[in-house]
Amino acid sequence: VQLQASGGGLVQAGASLRLSCAASWRTFNDYTVGWFRQAPGKEREFVAGIIRWNGGRTYYGDSVQGRFTISRDNAKNAVYLQMNSLKPEDTAVYYCAADRSVGPVATMPDAYDYWGQGTQVTVSS
Numbered sequence: 001v002q003l004q005a006s007g008g009g010l011v012q013a014g015a016s017l018r019l020s021c022a023a024s025w026r027t028f029n030d031y032t033v034g035w036f037r038q039a040p041g042k043e044r045e046f047v048a049g050i051i052r053w054n055g056g057r058t059y060y061g062d063s064v065q066g067r068f069t070i071s072r073d074n075a076k077n078a079v080y081l082q083m084n085s086l087k088p089e090d091t092a093v094y095y096c097a098a099d100r101s102v103g104p105v106a107t108m109p110d111a112y113d114y115w116g117q118g119t120q121v122t123v124s125s
Contacts, residue, residue, distance in 0.1 A: 001025055001114055008119030013088055015115070019081040021096030022115055028029060029053055029074040032099040035081045036109060037092035037121075047094070049105030059105040063089075071106045086123045093118040 002024040011017055019116065022038040034049040048070040058070050064102040079096060097112035106112065 002036075002098055003098060003114055005007050005094065005116035005119045006071065008121045010122045010124065011071035013086060013123055015085045015086050016082070017086065017121060019083065019094055019096075019119060019121075021079040021081075023077045023084055023098065026077065027078075028077040028098070029072070030100065031114075032101075032103075032105055033070075033072065033079040034097050034099065034107075034112060035070060035094060036097060037090075037094045037119075039092040042092075044095070044109050045092075046107040046109075048109070050079060052102075057105070059107070061107075072091060083121070088121060088122075088123045088125045091121060091123050093120050095119075 007019040032052050035047040035095045036044050038044040045062050049059045050070045066086045072079045095118045096116045098114040099112045
């Protein structure tokens with residue numbers, strides 16, 4: 001069981017990036033998936049989440065609402081985070097995580113069962 005996050009990089013403020021989260025197991029669409037981020041010296045912060053299966057229900061943290069979009073491609077066993085209008089305060093390591101429980105999108109890290117290794121996003125001003 002493995003999650004692989006990728007797509008991070010160094011960009012200027014106002015630019016866009018798309019992060020990808022790929023799962024090694026075939027039943028990935030049975031899991032709710034969340035994106036979190038952690039900046040140096042700060043706690044891990046919920047960014048976005050998408051419900052299991054094809055329901056498509058999503059939820060966003062207040063700081064990214066309207067700028068970030070989470071989506072999933074069940075055929076590819078992947079979840080994406082499209083990040084637009086990036087700001088320097090978006091700089092962090094971004095992690096994807098999978099939650100096998102049934103219910104709404106969880107915003108607390110402890111609710112998630114599996115984690116990817118993280119990908120660095122740096123936004124310069």
